[in-house]
Amino acid sequence: METLSPRVSSRGRAEVHAELKLEDETFLTDDFLRHLINVGEVDILVGLPTHNNAKTIGSILQTIQNGVLKAFPRERAVIINADGGSHDGTPDLVTGISIDDVRPASNLYALRTLHSISTKYASSPASGVALRTILAAAELLRAKACIVMSPESANIDSEWVSKLLRPVYCDGFDLVTPTYRRHKFEGLLTTNLLYPMIRALYGVRIREAYTPEFGFSSRLGGQFLNQNNWNDGTGAGAELRFTLAAITSGYRICQSFLGEKEHVERRGADLVPVLRQTVGALFPALESDFPVWSRVTGSQPVPTTGSEQEVRLEPMRVNRKRLREMFSTGVAELESVFQSILSPSTLGELQRIARLGEEEFHYSAELWIRTVYEFAASYQKSVISRDHIIQALAPLFRGRALTFLMENRNSSANEVEKHIEGLCLEFERLKPYLLEMWKSRE
Amino acid sequence: MREMIISELTQAMHELARGFAHYLPRLIVMLILAFVGWVIAYVAKVILRSILRLIKFDKLSENAGASQLLTKAALPSATEVLSRFVFLVTWLGFILLGVSVLGILGLQEQIARFFLFLPRLFVAMFIMFFGLLAASFFSRAALLAAVNANVPSPRVISFAVRSIIIVFVMSIVFEELGLAEQTTLVAFGIVFGALMLGLAIAFGLGGKELAQRFLEKKFVRGKKEENEDELSPL
Numbered sequence: 001m002e003t004l005s006p007r008v009s010s011r012g013r014a015e016v017h018a019e020l021k022l023e024d025e026t027f028l029t030d031d032f033l034r035h036l037i038n039v040g041e042v043d044i045l046v047g048l049p050t051h052n053n054a055k056t057i058g059s060i061l062q063t064i065q066n067g068v069l070k071a072f073p074r075e076r077a078v079i080i081n082a083d084g085g086s087h088d089g090t091p092d093l094v095t096g097i098s099i100d101d102v103r104p105a106s107n108l109y110a111l112r113t114l115h116s117i118s119t120k121y122a123s124s125p126a127s128g129v130a131l132r133t134i135l136a137a138a139e140l141l142r143a144k145a146c147i148v149m150s151p152e153s154a155n156i157d158s159e160w161v162s163k164l165l166r167p168v169y170c171d172g173f174d175l176v177t178p179t180y181r182r183h184k185f186e187g188l189l190t191t192n193l194l195y196p197m198i199r200a201l202y203g204v205r206i207r208e209a210y211t212p213e214f215g216f217s218s219r220l221g222g223q224f225l226n227q228n229n230w231n232d233g234t235g236a237g238a239e240l241r242f243t244l245a246a247i248t249s250g251y252r253i254c255q256s257f258l259g260e261k262e263h264v265e266r267r268g269a270d271l272v273p274v275l276r277q278t279v280g281a282l283f284p285a286l287e288s289d290f291p292v293w294s295r296v297t298g299s300q301p302v303p304t305t306g307s308e309q310e311v312r313l314e315p316m317r318v319n320r321k322r323l324r325e326m327f328s329t330g331v332a333e334l335e336s337v338f339q340s341i342l343s344p345s346t347l348g349e350l351q352r353i354a355r356l357g358e359e360e361f362h363y364s365a366e367l368w369i370r371t372v373y374e375f376a377a378s379y380q381k382s383v384i385s386r387d388h389i390i391q392a393l394a395p396l397f398r399g400r401a402l403t404f405l406m407e408n409r410n411s412s413a414n415e416v417e418k419h420i421e422g423l424c425l426e427f428e429r430l431k432p433y434l435l436e437m438w439k440s441r442e
Numbered sequence: 443m444r445e446m447i448i449s450e451l452t453q454a455m456h457e458l459a460r461g462f463a464h465y466l467p468r469l470i471v472m473l474i475l476a477f478v479g480w481v482i483a484y485v486a487k488v489i490l491r492s493i494l495r496l497i498k499f500d501k502l503s504e505n506a507g508a509s510q511l512l513t514k515a516a517l518p519s520a521t522e523v524l525s526r527f528v529f530l531v532t533w534l535g536f537i538l539l540g541v542s543v544l545g546i547l548g549l550q551e552q553i554a555r556f557f558l559f560l561p562r563l564f565v566a567m568f569i570m571f572f573g574l575l576a577a578s579f580f581s582r583a584a585l586l587a588a589v590n591a592n593v594p595s596p597r598v599i600s601f602a603v604r605s606i607i608i609v610f611v612m613s614i615v616f617e618e619l620g621l622a623e624q625t626t627l628v629a630f631g632i633v634f635g636a637l638m639l640g641l642a643i644a645f646g647l648g649g650k651e652l653a654q655r656f657l658e659k660k661f662v663r664g665k666k667e668e669n670e671d672e673l674s675p676l
Contacts (some may be wrong), residue, residue: 383584
């Protein structure tokens with residue numbers, strides 16, 4: 001282990017007494033460390049992980065700078081860009097954008113310097129490594145409050161900076177997760193699995209436990225940096241583990257409504273990688289957090305600024321036929337895999353609904369929850385390769401998504417919310433089933 | 443005449459007694475070795491069975507697909523089979539050691555060959571087990587990938603992956619055992635070649651449209667097929 005102690009720079013900048021425990025082969029480059037030492041201590045840090053975001057990074061960066069200048073003109077701030085090997089010159093754009101580009105346009109003036117530093121953490125993107133780099137920089141610079149922003153969000157507003165930072169910097173919260181205004185059929189994995197399951201197991205009603213935008217305190221960042229297991233390569237799902245670490249360690253958590261959520265590029269096809277990043281992070285966490293979640297009953301809301309959830313209702317084109325086909329094909333073709341994971345009754349019920357026509361098709365909440373809980377218990381037991389268990393969930397999730405779409409086809413915002421709440425309560429009600437399986441499989 | 447017969451009989455009895463006296467200690471040694479071997483083999487079996495249960499070998503064997511083969515052959519669990527196999531091989535080794543003490547000409551050479559063959563047998567078994575494990579893992583990976591990519595006939599792809607790996611593994615196993623090396627080599631060439639030719643023909647004839655769609659999707663811009671979920675999961 002190596003200890004870094006950057007000291008006084010010759011130009012009279014503030015002394016930095018940050019100590020950072022690093023792996024034998026330090027993952028921060030010398031150049032990056034030199035830049036950090038030159039910056040000295042800061043009050044606010046904005047982390048910006050990128051990979052080939054040249055098209056949008058300019059406007060995003062200016063929005064962030066704008067937000068910092070507006071909300072925190074007296075604070076020392078730095079923007080840390082952790083780049084995953086961009087080939088389109090994204091890092092150059094980050095370091096090239098001057099604070100003076102923002103000032104005349106917005107008539108804003110900072111009393112301190114706003115630095116922008118870019119570092120390439122790897123030759124290919126890895127969200128976990130990017131987060132680790134940002135956390136390490138935050139610890140080195142003794143940042144009091146930090147946020148991570150995603151360049152994939154198309155409509156970042158300068159207000160987002162304030163909404164995510166202020167609860168940490170001014171109100172003493174340790175984690176600020178966002179809530180968004182989204183279409184009722186967007187984020188189905190979040191509404192049908194992540195939110196209800198985390199709520200039922202950990203007892204905390206966080207709408208967006210896996211999010212590319214969040215704010216956090218130096219205490220939480222430092223603890224996670226030093227306690228998280230970073231040896232799993234890309235560190236996929238580190239954002240979710242970060243939220244779970246905040247819950248299990250009893251940190252103060254709140255939510256902040258950011259507004260509309262739009263992606264730069266419309267995505268949806270890559271379900272398996274998304275499952276790996278989310279469910280693939282949640283299931284192993286259940287193993288280590290068992291002493292915590294096994295004692296939790298019910299759930300508590302977290303303080304929220306603004307709306308907890310806003311729903312758009314305009315019509316959306318969805319290929320329902322394809323969802324049903326992929327579900328039915330998955331259930332039929334993966335029978336041998338499901339036999340290792342699911343109980344005979346659950347598998348039998350899935351096979352029954354797989355034979356139903358599109359209009360009669362109904363993947364009930366109870367069956368879905370039993371499926372998810374049995375997957376979690378099988379993951380803990382490693383009945384087959386853990387990655388295969390995660391992959392096998394994809395066709396079943398499509399089936400559940402189809403039922404959610406059909407149930408809420410003509411629903412109002414309140415009715416959608418009611419259905420999600422009903423699902424959450426079912427997850428909570430069936431929690432003993434998971435505990436029973438967890439213990440019986442030990 | 444009578445005396446001669448008595449003398450010959452006496453001599454024969456003496457020789458028999460001498461021979462018996464000569465072989466008796468060796469026989470006793472053989473029996474002792476067989477008994478000691480049984481005890482050692484039994485202890486080895488118990489220890490191995492405990493270790494295999496501890497490391498959940500049955501589960502591993504189930505994943506490898508070996509358990510299914512054993513069930514079909516009405517054999518006990520993989521742990522039990524392996525424990526019994528080690529017991530028998532160990533005991534047989536001691537018995538053969540005892541037999542070699544008897545000094546029966548011709549038998550010693552066969553016994554020596556048996557002992558030389560044992561390590562190869564173990565290596566072959568080791569290769570076969572992990573080969574089956576690899577075949578099971580990769581065929582399941584192919585099945586999941588094909589299902590999630592909505593590729594037609596995922597089970598055929600999975601079966602092809604499993605078959606190719608098993609053919610490879612069996613050829614290595616036979617080579618390790620030194621069984622009909624030439625025959626194995628030729629058989630492997632024929633099976634593998636036939637498999638590849640079969641796949642090529644199947645893909646060329648049956649998968650013509652699939653190949654066309656795949657190539658169009660890959661290289662023709664603007665012709666984006668409706669094969670995505672329009673929904674963002676997060």
